[in-house]
Amino acid sequence: MHWLRTRGRATAPYGLGLIAVLLIPALLNVIPGIAPGYVLYLVSLALIYAIVAIGLGILIGHTGQISLGHAGFFAIGAYASALLTLRLGLPFVVAVLVAGSVSAAIGFLLGLPALRLSGPYLAVATLGFGLAIPQLVVWQSSWTGGSSGLHGLPLASLPLGAFTIVFRTDQDYYYLAAAVLIVLTIFARNVVTSHTGRAFVAIRDSEIAARAMGVDLVRYKTTAFALSALYAGIAGALYAHLLHGISPEDFTVLLSVDFLTMIVLGGLGSIGGALSGALLLTFLQNALTRLPVVHDFKNLYIVVLGVILILTIVFFPQGLAGIARSWRLRRATRTLDRPAGAGQIVELGERSGVR
């Protein structure tokens, strides 16, 4: 988030990001030997995961509330949108918004026990939630399709007055995912820099101190849960329409762990970190599955991934965002030689990590 903070630089990353978003498909078309459709699908998937990671980052990184069950919210969003478009024939846009709202409402409810639980207890409660959702899907098979899932979802479309944009190709869907991600990134950034965001950070750093200062714990904890569930729900809806189908096997507890890994890899308490963590992990996973399969050692890629994560935690506990931050701080002190301003004090405060 701080890469947008300093006023004079604020628009530059947006501009660069926008140019990158627009150029990626064109670049893929001229690089020989790669299939644009395949890479764009992967990028779209990574962008969708990034939406979840940003929401989860608000909950874990900013508010200090752990969740090991975000695959559950992701599944709720995916199933809600799939059922709305497939069974009720609602437009894609409506389905995505309703899916996000349903997920947010359930997030709000899950936030209530979080008022009394903390640390490992909250982790287990959310883990249970994440495990329960796919089971509920299987149980309610008459309308969720059970283990076989729901398939043949209609193409995503966006009505604009007289026109309707239909997202048919991998490239179309990539632009859709990028647009949603950009809007939600800006929204998340505005939230965390608002007084709500500061209340989140106050809760994270000390609940007692936050209460003493008049922060309403009930309100802000449930808000943080609802907000991160909203992100996961919208992402789930996009995921369902990217794959044109879903099944309970999409939403295992491993996916929740993946989401957690993304924000740890990227750096807790940083929106930019959540984003880059999601992109990096998705591509890392895909690149590592291309390692040769060695007989009697079939899980090599999981081991390599584990080693990368351990190295990150040991040497860069602040993740990618921490690396970028220290690099920028060093450059700022070297070139400008100015005393540390208020912004940098906040940044140093963030180094204390999550409690």
Added chain:
Amino acid sequence: MTGQFSRMENRSVPRAALVVPLLVAFLLTACGPASTAPGATTTATTAPTTAPVVPGVTDTEVVVGSWGPQDGPAGAYGAIDRTLDAYFKMINDQGGINGRKIRFIYENDSYQPAKTVAAVKKLVEEDKVFALCGGLGTAHNAAVMDYLVSNNVPHVWPATGTTALAVPLKKNIYAVQLNYTTEATLATQYALDTMGTKKIAVFYQNDAFGKEGLDAVQAELKKRNLPAATGVSYETADTNFSAQALKLQTSGADTVILYAVPKPGGSIIAEMGKIGYAPKLLSSSVINDPSIFQLAGTAINGMLIEAYLPAFDDTSNPKIVEYQAFMAKYASKEQIGGFTEAGYAYGQVFIEALKRAGKELTREGFMTNLDKMQNFTGSLVPSLSYSPTDHAGVKAAYFQAAKDGKFVTVTGFITLK
């Protein structure tokens, strides 16, 4: 308090304004390339020569793809693709087919449909495979079915017993495995007509696989105007089956049909033995794993199990001797068992299809010739036939009986009545 949390900075640039050019941009691009069809059709347009370029085919090579889990909870299935790979190596050592060597690329999807889609897109668009063989998983096949149909990529022997792949017919998908509907119908007919069964109960896994089995049993009973069978289900996570055993006992059924994977299947048989309930047992082929005998104890003796491939340890069968010799030479690190036997059989069927497609290899020619396959007996699959309107594959099965820690063949092949 408001002062504490008020905004520390003044953002002069309205961020929302930055979204507008993006919206315009993707409006333009979305209208542009949307008209071009995705996938393989675009690859053909780059053909410089007069002969049409067939994806994955040169004069000396044909590229074949597959996917399946090589790690994670379902990683044991990975043996299928590795055996298939070894089989194609053997074929290449023998000089290939019609002058072409096979380059086999199998992707690891960790049994996650999102990764299956990525894997299949890579295989089709980047590796430009000619065809697929043995893509694994019910949900996973469902996730890529429409994509493979619209790109017209032949897929021989998807590794799942779901009926949905062949019914309704998909021009490019050739199922082989005995599907669960046919399998359960055969079991029901055999119980009623040969075993003298009066009342059936079904112990099934609460998912698409188990329910397809239960539905087929009920349909057969309904056809004969017999009362419906009692269905008793379990979840894959269950570990205690005493309640289900009691329910089966109180149903009063003299025959229990099992649609269960090895672990719960073995446990329920042991539980039924414990409470002194000894119905006749009939099971789907998926239970076929050596571990079942330790789990079930002596109560399993006499249970009939359906099979459509010959027993992998029946060395009196020359085809099995051939399979075991192949395993010793090309896949010595893999176990002799159901998974590697399947992988070997996939290879045999695919190679036969490739042979029949001839020297001028095209996808259309490949499928047209495969549609003409009648009663092919040259593989572990006892008999395989296709027609332009039927891609369902195997429709016959035989029964083995559990006897002192082994399955022994007790019937010949049986087909639907």
